[in-house]
Amino acid sequence: MSTIQTSTKNLAAFKPINTHPHQPQISLHGLVEKPFPAYMLYNRKPNFEMNEMIVLGIETSCDETGVALYDSEAGLRAHTLFSQVEIHAEYGGVVPEIASRDHVRKLLPLINQCLGQAGLERADIDAVAYTAGPGLIGALLVGTAVGRSIALGLERPAIAVHHMEGHLLAPMLEDEMPSFPFVALLVSGGHTLLVEVQAIGHYRILGETLDDAAGEAFDKTAKLLGLGYPGGPVLAKLAEHGDAGRFSFPRPMTNRPGLDFSFSGLKTHTRNLWINSDQTESTQADIAAGFQQAVVDTLAIKCRRALQHTRAQHLIIAGGVGANLALREALLDDGKKHGWKVSYPRLEFCTDNGAMIAFAGCQRLLAGQRTGPGLQAFARWPLDQLPGLEKSV
Ligand code: KG4
Ligand code: ZN
Numbered sequence: 001m002s003t004i005q006t007s008t009k010n011l012a013a014f015k016p017i018n019t020h021p022h023q024p025q026i027s028l029h030g031l032v033e034k035p036f037p038a039y040m041l042y043n044r045k046p047n048f049e050m051n052e053m054i055v056l057g058i059e060t061s062c063d064e065t066g067v068a069l070y071d072s073e074a075g076l077r078a079h080t081l082f083s084q085v086e087i088h089a090e091y092g093g094v095v096p097e098i099a100s101r102d103h104v105r106k107l108l109p110l111i112n113q114c115l116g117q118a119g120l121e122r123a124d125i126d127a128v129a130y131t132a133g134p135g136l137i138g139a140l141l142v143g144t145a146v147g148r149s150i151a152l153g154l155e156r157p158a159i160a161v162h163h164m165e166g167h168l169l170a171p172m173l174e175d176e177m178p179s180f181p182f183v184a185l186l187v188s189g190g191h192t193l194l195v196e197v198q199a200i201g202h203y204r205i206l207g208e209t210l211d212d213a214a215g216e217a218f219d220k221t222a223k224l225l226g227l228g229y230p231g232g233p234v235l236a237k238l239a240e241h242g243d244a245g246r247f248s249f250p251r252p253m254t255n256r257p258g259l260d261f262s263f264s265g266l267k268t269h270t271r272n273l274w275i276n277s278d279q280t281e282s283t284q285a286d287i288a289a290g291f292q293q294a295v296v297d298t299l300a301i302k303c304r305r306a307l308q309h310t311r312a313q314h315l316i317i318a319g320g321v322g323a324n325l326a327l328r329e330a331l332l333d334d335g336k337k338h339g340w341k342v343s344y345p346r347l348e349f350c351t352d353n354g355a356m357i358a359f360a361g362c363q364r365l366l367a368g369q370r371t372g373p374g375l376q377a378f379a380r381w382p383l384d385q386l387p388g389l390e391k392s393v
Pocket of ligand 1: 321322351
């Protein structure tokens with residue numbers, strides 16, 4: 001156990017933030033860097049290539065400490081997770097400094113627990129994959145430093161993983177693996193992206209949000225309805241008992257062509273509805289249901305367009321909002337109606353976890369990619385800058 005003690009009380013003055021603020025990219029060399037040419041992270045060392053490996057995956061980009069052991073032959077061996085949700089709840093949002101300190105405290109015990117669950121020793125780890133961005137810079141540096149140190153100590157290769165690539169590939173952890181090409185709807189607290197995926201690393205961004213991410217819209221709307229933190233799952237639960245048709249809500253940017261999103265107007269619309277309402281419990285549930293339906297319809301309309309535009313036959317949904325049951329149901333129904341396949345990860349792999357990082361890292365490591373020994377993490381890191389793999393899973 002780490003000896004660092006975090007007193008949450010004396011950090012009460014910290015302003016809580018939403019999950020993915022815009023921060024500069026920094027390294028432990030203390031340099032503030034320009035946007036990083038991400039391909040430079042990956043060296044190819046074909047003479048170091050392995051065909052079979054057990055990869056330790058580490059995820060610390062925000063408020064979940066996730067660890068997993070992925071075996072390239074046998075699949076997922078074990079995974080462990082600690083969610084900081086209760087720690088941040090009293091501040092109404094994620095406090096970055098508290099997040100970093102708690103990752104320091106939990107990461108090594110979680111790694112030991114994961115090894116124990118898998119019946120493995122540290123020496124059995126063949127390679128380490130860690131989330132290097134995008135996310136909270138201090139939190140990312142914890143996973144980066146621990147991941148690189150384990151790799152150094154064991155003399156094993158390591159790889160920096162893009163958090164959103166982890167989400168995007170998470171459906172591949174399931175028995176029925178989606179096959180390329182497909183369209184991915186990535187909906188998390190920090191991102192809303194529609195991506196055409198030809199193979200690992202071959203990502204074409206079809207559309208993205210111009211303001212709030214879908215998860216952020218859920219969280220902010222939940223907050224203004226007085227539902228606390230974390231908002232998404234609470235609002236979704238409340239919406240189950242509401243009447244989605246009682247109030248009218250816009251479906252933003254659906255009456256013009258294109259695949260971009262905008263959710264901030266919907267949030268303002270909801271605030272005005274709530275302020276001018278009787279603010280009873282049933283009204284709160286009806287507004288939550290109407291808001292959720294508007295987000296679901298908007299996402300579904302754009303997914304439909306993306307599949308028609310790319311002529312893809314397969315849609316995958318990933319990221320925290322992918323855990324929303326109304327969204328899953330609507331996209332599944334649409335798939336049945338239009339004849340395309342719809343896949344998503346199990347609920348626990350929609351939100352942040354170590355398994356998706358171990359899996360994504362494993363694919364790049366198998367293709368011979370490695371990350372050099374510097375400790376670098378990136379608050380921002382464009383997904384379409386990643387190098388493509390020739391070899392597919
Ligand atoms: O992917 P994730 O765990 O972390 C990020 O990378 O951001 O996503 C977290 C987001 C939060 O905004 C959370 O409110 C939202 O996913 N979320 C949900 C649900 N579960 C999590 N939103 C709507 N319905 C849910 N059931
Ligand atoms: Zn995430």
